[in-house]
Amino acid sequence: MEKGEEVSNKQIIFKDYITGFPKETDMVLSTGTIKLKVPEGSNAILVKNLYLSCDPYMRSCMAKLDKPNYVPSFTPGSPLTGVGVAKVLDSNHPNFKEGDLVWAMTGWEEYSLLTMPDNLNKITDTDVPLSYYVGSLGMPGLTAYAGFYELCSPKKGEKVFISAASGGIGQLVGQFAKITGCYVVGSAGSKEKVDLLKNNFGFDEAFNYKEEHDLDAALQRYFPEGIDIYFENVGGKMLDAVLLNMKFGGRIAACGMISQYNLEKPEGVHNLFCLISKQIRMEGFLVYYYRHLYPKFLDFILPLIKEGKIAYVEDIVEGLENAPGALIGLFTGRNVGKQVVVVARE
The missing domain is CATH 3.40.50.720 (NAD(P)-binding Rossmann-like Domain)
Structure with a gap:
């Protein structure tokens, strides 16, 4: 694929607000298109998503809230959002370049245009599994x-x-x-x-x-x-x-x-x-509200993981199409360990 090329982009679309227990059918797999280039004049970053995190808080994003919540509701007709690990394909931001690995809030899709790059965390240590950055290191x-x-x-x-x-x-x-x-x-x-x-x-x-x-x-x-x-x-x-x-x-x-x-x-x-x-x-x-502790946290936990003093168990699901089932499984206890969805392997 070349920069600027228009490619297909599989997405998990949130259908509409819900009450009660969520179902897989509240989300639908769709295919759109995206240009592999950041628009001129934009400070955005274009990424290829590699790993997505399934987290219980995402259930509150599926409801239409009468009062402000600590996280915004998903937008019906748009992709779900959550924490993910991604690879930068194009960037106009001075702190990120093509090839960088990051973890951030991203879309449940193959490619995302991230318009708030200040919320991105650059991954500099790759001696551990990349998926850990939506889990033990994220x-x-x-x-x-x-x-x-x-x-x-x-x-x-x-x-x-x-x-x-x-x-x-x-x-x-x-x-x-x-x-x-x-x-x-x-x-x-x-x-x-x-x-x-x-x-x-x-x-x-x-x-x-x-x-x-x-x-x-x-x-x-x-x-x-x-x-x-x-x-x-x-x-x-x-x-x-x-x-x-x-x-x-x-x-x-x-x-x-x-x-x-x-x-x-x-x-x-x-x-x-x-x-x-x-x-x-x-x-x-x-x-x-504790993001300022992240560097101190990494200094603490990375050596423990590398020395085998901290274990971390992941429940890995392959394929974006299986993401809805993985998310719903959190609420029935189906997952064993941290639930992660593989969109693509680097």
């Missing part, structure tokens, strides 16, 4: 790092609980906690994932929440003296049970609440008085 990794270290201020010997612990964020939080010298327990939704937590990621204990009829009793079993730190990914009944089992002065980093995303009416949480009676600090956070 937004999920920074989320785990900022949420655990900045919000929770962990200390050696503390007791840490992580829900949805085998996902792209939870698996890292657990390993960060073990490196810090904490006792770590995670919950997940299958025996395979529980085994992964204990055998691959070094969790002290793990349990299948689907097999526990009484989450309060389960947490008492694993934390007889209480929980110091809870990394919240689930919400609902799990959060209610955790509040009863937190220690005095415990910390909760609220990263996500995936159990609530597809409900038209979210579940209530009944044990919030524990925040007062136990002086628990619970804080929600958005990774975008």
Whole structure:
């Protein structure tokens, strides 16, 4: 292909706003065209997408929101957007040139014209799998790092609980906690994932929440003296049970609440008085406000990955046409590890 040539561009188009549980048919594979050249006078960057990330927050982008949200809704009739790894094909921006590898918010399509290049992150270390830059070395990794270290201020010997612990964020939080010298327990939704937590990621204990009829009793079993730190990914009944089992002065980093995303009416949480009676600090956070920590985070995690001290499990799906199914699978627990879609291999 030559610069300026017009080529076909497969895209995953968002059909329309939804309520309730999303379906694969809410997205459709379409083929458009694109010129492989940045328009004259534009500061944009043209990229070929290589890897796309499937993330739970994308469900909120599929709803028509009455109030402002931390991420904008998808536009019906346009491609979905999300974090991706891409290769620069053409650029008018002084900081990026043809051949550079980047990770950024991009379209769910083969080629994207990115008009906000200041949000691009150049990839300079390629001694690790490129797909890690939508996972352990990208937004999920920074989320785990900022949420655990900045919000929770962990200390050696503390007791840490992580829900949805085998996902792209939870698996890292657990390993960060073990490196810090904490006792770590995670919950997940299958025996395979529980085994992964204990055998691959070094969790002290793990349990299948689907097999526990009484989450309060389960947490008492694993934390007889209480929980110091809870990394919240689930919400609902799990959060209610955790509040009863937190220690005095415990910390909760609220990263996500995936159990609530597809409900038209979210579940209530009944044990919030524990925040007062136990002086628990619970804080929600958005990774975008911690972007300034990214260089420090890379300095921290890259050596650990290269030395084999941090493991990372990905669930790889090949082909853009399979991206809708991969995204929907997040909400049924089908993925094992970080869900990644391969659009093209470099």
